[in-house]
Amino acid sequence: MIRLACLLVLASMAAVVLIAVQTTGTNAIVFSFVGTPLLAAGIAVYGIQRWREGAFRSPPPSQRKRSPG
Amino acid sequence: MESQPTGPLFTWPPPSHGLTWLEILPLLAAAPAIVLLVQGLVRGRLPQPAGVAGVVFFPIAAYAFAGLLLMENSKQVQFCGSCHVMTPILESLSHDNGSLASIHYMRGRVSHDEACFVCHSGYGIWGTVGAKLAGVRHMFHTVTGHYDRPLKLNGPFDIDSCLSCHARSANFRAVEAHQALDLQEALVSRQMSCTGVCHPAGHPDDAIAAGAPAS
Numbered sequence: 001m002i003r004l005a006c007l008l009v010l011a012s013m014a015a016v017v018l019i020a021v022q023t024t025g026t027n028a029i030v031f032s033f034v035g036t037p038l039l040a041a042g043i044a045v046y047g048i049q050r051w052r053e054g055a056f057r058s059p060p061p062s063q064r065k066r067s068p069g
Numbered sequence: 070m071e072s073q074p075t076g077p078l079f080t081w082p083p084p085s086h087g088l089t090w091l092e093i094l095p096l097l098a099a100a101p102a103i104v105l106l107v108q109g110l111v112r113g114r115l116p117q118p119a120g121v122a123g124v125v126f127f128p129i130a131a132y133a134f135a136g137l138l139l140m141e142n143s144k145q146v147q148f149c150g151s152c153h154v155m156t157p158i159l160e161s162l163s164h165d166n167g168s169l170a171s172i173h174y175m176r177g178r179v180s181h182d183e184a185c186f187v188c189h190s191g192y193g194i195w196g197t198v199g200a201k202l203a204g205v206r207h208m209f210h211t212v213t214g215h216y217d218r219p220l221k222l223n224g225p226f227d228i229d230s231c232l233s234c235h236a237r238s239a240n241f242r243a244v245e246a247h248q249a250l251d252l253q254e255a256l257v258s259r260q261m262s263c264t265g266v267c268h269p270a271g272h273p274d275d276a277i278a279a280g281a282p283a284s
Contacts, residue, residue, distance in 0.1 A: 002120070006109035009128050013099045013106070016135045020095045023142035025152035029208050031139060039128055046124040055117075 001049040008042030011035075081181070095135040102127035143204055144186040152211055154220065157279035158272050159185075166273045169264055178234075188271075192229035219278040225259050226271070 015035025018027040050056070073079075105123025109115040115123060142148055150159030162174040162184065170188070173179040179187050190200035203223070210216045235241040246252060246267065255261040264271050 002109055002115060003113050005124055006106040006115075009124050010103065010106040010110065013103050013128060013131065016095050016099045016131045019135045019139055020092055020099075023139060023145075023148055025148065025155075025208070025211065028139055028143065028148075029212055031135065032205070032208060033212060036132070039132060042128070043125055046120065050117075050120075 001045060001052075005042045005046035005049065008038050008045060012039035012042060091134070091138050091141060095131050095138055098127050098131035098134055102131060140201065143201075144183045146182060146184050149185040152207075154211070154216065154218075157276040158220075161273050161276035167269050168273045168276075169269050169271050171273075172269070188230050189227075190230065191227040192233045196227070196229070219274065226262050226264060228256060228259070228263050231263050 012035040015027075015031040015038075019031045102123055105115065105119050105127070109120065109123060146159060146162075149155050158170075161168065162171050164171060165175060170184070173188070174181065174184055186200060189203075190196045206223075241247060252261070256263070
């Protein structure tokens with residue numbers, strides 16, 4: 001999953017490099033219609049992986065740290 | 070064919086003095102992202118801070134900066150002409166063909182760098198917003214091939230672009246036809262446009278009909 005997320009976001013970074021090197025109509029289309037969905041998909045895959053690892057869930061009450069006193 | 074005069078006075082725009090910040094920032098944000106992403110790709114795991122930075126923070130920053138660069142550079146005439154369907158229109162600007170666009174362009178009445186944007190964006194900030202939205206539609210039409218030739222304007226031409234320069238000009242106000250109230254009302258209500266009736270068409274017909282076929 002992490003590899004897939006990295007691959008998708010890495011591909012979207014290629015579109016950023018293209019735009020920075022030469023701003024043409026073709027590169028703008030690649031940036032908007034290819035790079036942006038790839039970036040969104042990569043971040044979504046990473047978010048799902050983190051969610052599976054329990055990143056966004058609050059720990060059960062038994063595992064919560066109690067403040068002293 | 071007459072040879073064009075040369076020399077430093079006729080060289081414009083002046084030679085570039087390197088990259089601007091707007092060109093550097095997307096690459097500065099993309100570079101650490103690429104390093105972290107390659108690391109994640111090879112190892113198959115990323116520690117949480119590196120993962121958030123490499124997959125989320127730096128890529129979004131790179132995209133935001135690249136978006137700003139695209140917004141700015143898409144005002145350039147060369148950007149508009151880089152799509153095949155627009156190339157003949159861009160070439161026609163430099164020829165004395167009597168079209169309104171070439172008259173403005175060849176006489177230097179409009180910026181040579183941003184001529185398309187100046188006349189087609191409308192006036193004020195909402196003109197710029199409208200132009201950017203229209204640009205996204207243009208890209209969509211180019212990708213899908215959904216456009217017909219000769220190209221047609223989507224709706225009436227926004228004469229605020231004309232009036233933003235001409236309305237306060239003494240020469241414009243001195244023209245008897247411009248002083249007629251019925252004509253003024255027809256222009257302001259968009260029932261009539263500057264081009265095609267009193268003034269020449271914006272671009273020559275052959276340039277609008279030419280261009281590579283939709284693919």
